[in-house]
Amino acid sequence: MFDDARARHYWDDGGQLMAAFTRRLGLRYDAWDVYFIYAPEARWDGDDPPSPEYWMQMAGKAAPAFDGDGFAREALARLPKVGVR
Numbered sequence: 001m002f003d004d005a006r007a008r009h010y011w012d013d014g015g016q017l018m019a020a021f022t023r024r025l026g027l028r029y030d031a032w033d034v035y036f037i038y039a040p041e042a043r044w045d046g047d048d049p050p051s052p053e054y055w056m057q058m059a060g061k062a063a064p065a066f067d068g069d070g071f072a073r074e075a076l077a078r079l080p081k082v083g084v085r
Helices: 016-025 068-079
Strands: 034-037 054-057
Touching: 034 068, 054 068
Parallel strands: none
Antiparallel strands: 034 054
């Protein structure tokens, strides 16, 4: 929980969102503590979320283990290079 009016906390009672990501990622275990990067054109139009362009996880072997610096590098590499010198 955060003591900040800008923060929101959502509870996925029953794990429906987790199940949707588990299906999308093709995991044999629950998708939790996962971090995604989506392309700007990604849209959630069906029952399951769109496939992420890149993802990391805290535990498991389906994706790289979470590393904040590495995730930031991946995200920044996908940003437009407009005006960067």
